Amino acid sequence: MAQVPTRQTDAATAADLIDRTSAQAALRESERKYRFLFESMDEAYAVVEVLKDDAGNWADFRFLEVNPAFVAHTGMPYPVGKTATEMLGSPNPRWAQLHGQALDTGKPMRVEESEGTLGRTFDLNIFSLDRERNRVAVLFTDITERKRQEEALRESEEKLRLIVESARDYAIFTTDENDVIDNWLPGAESVFGWSKAEVEGQPAAILYTEDDRANGVPVQEVETARREGKAPDVRWHVHKSGRMVFIEGQVVPLRSSEGDVRGFLKIGRDTTEGRMAEDALRTSEERFRQFAEASLDSLWIRDAETLVFEYLSPAFEQLYGVSREQVLRANDVKAWLELLHPGDRDGAVAALRELRNGVPRSHEFRVIHPDGQVRWIHNTDFPLLDDQGKVQRIAGIAHDVTERRRAVELQGTLLAELQHRVRNVLAMIRSVVRRTSSSKSDIEDFVEHFQGRIDAMARTQSLLTRTPGRGVDLEDIIRDEMVAQAAQEPKFKLSGPPVSLAPQSAEVLTLALHELATNSVKYGALGQNDGRVAIGWDVQRADGPDWIEIVWRETGIDPRNERAPGFGTDLITNRVPYELSGLGELIFDDKSLTARIGFPLQPGHGILEADPTRLMERANG
């Protein structure tokens, strides 16, 4: 080893050299890394020398070194070698003092500072680098934008808070994870009546109705919100006073940043008034619907443009004899027109046309039921206008006037019949006068006979009106005539079954009986002590109508009393066969007289000769 000391020394020197070289290399490597970091980092970095003024106070600083991000963060040109005052155009003593403070204390500082000239705000980390040479490092970022956003957010939150607190129609509150109220805003107080102090800490369920609470509605709502992110809450709630409040709102979960549900936000609008108005409208609509559905008149509404039915009340079915479905299925105006009498369709179309033009009107038309029945409908129609006064719909009330029209027509028929009857009676009297006068030369005799005949006709009339609409009892006719002649039983005797006579038959028969009776008083049995009158009748079945035969038999007549054939004979032997399609004969012998009157019993027992219903059918036919 001694033989080569130099080599040892050389080796030590070499090792030392190598050490120094590798240390330098390590330093270089470190500096390279540092430089790379310095140049590529996002934060701005500057090394500055802090300068004192003449009085020894920190007053300015000079940029010694900056990284590329510096320019981006400050917006200043490359500053190295220049002082802050030179760069900014005016001194920034505040920053000079901050830098100085870092040197004085030796402690790193972190501050947020605005720089007025640059109009930027910075987040600054200041470290003391070299107190000997007054050097500090400043690591900083431009936080102007972040600050602006924070401010905007704060302002926006403030605005929102103001809105939320002043929205009195909106109940807004929050609950905790157990649905206990923890934040009660003024709107909620205004809607529900509870003050913040009263209600915070209470379960939200107190706002629900007893029924909803019993049915677990409050829990269901928050569970739905938890599961689905929101839940509707549209229902009646309870005000502090106990009155009902209708809320249209929803429940949303409030989550922590980790996503756990920490509570619920409940926002709802008080729509009680609208709901009440809606309820009132619904009630009113229901009332009118009931009215329309119950009415025996049919109410209808059509679209003015298309003429399709928008509404047709059930009474339609009675009026038209068809189901509403049948008409609404096709629902065009033609389907409806087909239900009308063909003769009335043009009129109905004209009425619709006028109605469309805004002219209200009423008209009558016939409808034909499927069974062939014809009914009269009276339609009172009116236009329904929109806001602009245009005809939007047409509507009407249909009333069945068949019975009324029938009554009016019946009245007309009765009047016509009355006229006919009065004129006929006058014509008859005229004829009877003529016939009575031709056989009577004595005026007193004429008057007596004429009066008797008029009285007999009057008796028929009173019999007819005694039981209007029915026949006349034969026995009544005979008795009335006998009473008129002051004849009493047993001077006369009646025998026969009860028979009801048609008016026309009764009229003729009364006059015939009158002639027989007056003649009997004058010349025959009723005028003589031992005279007797037997009046018998019988009804026989025949091929057509039943046949009645009436036999008037006078006995005990003084044969000296002669009777010339006159009015009565003509009546019995000519008028009866002519008018009643019957037979009439008079047989005289010495002491007796037999009058035989037979005729078919006609049906039809009305006071009027015409049957009004039959007349109407003809008039309508």
Place this chain on the structure above:
Amino acid sequence: MAELPLKGLRVLVVEDQYYLATDICEWLREAGAQLVGPAPNSRTACELIDAEPFDAAVVDINLGMGPTFTVAQKLAENEVPFLFATGYDRSIIPAEYRDHPRIEKPFKGPDVISAVEALWRQSSNAGASAGSKTTGGAFQT
């Protein structure tokens, strides 16, 4: 002696009331007419229309059972001129017969005679052009 106004004219009388029927017949007969009928009801009237030739008819509307126009219809079909002798107002007469003359009860003999005369005069004028198939009585204007 003056010419009878209805001389030779054959007239059917339809009237259900015996007295009126015989009155009308008597008046017409006195005016020179030959009578067909009187018929008290529609059935008899229709039988006579089929059986007997005549020139004109006097028809009541009510033949015992309310207004009826069966006879009027048959006469119209046969194109026989006729008039209504009735107590009914014109309103009860169906439109197709409303143009036929109508004399209103109670009427007098001259009413009936002049109405039948006018009827015949009118229809013989019309009949000349329309080719009436009536028998054409002796009566001429």
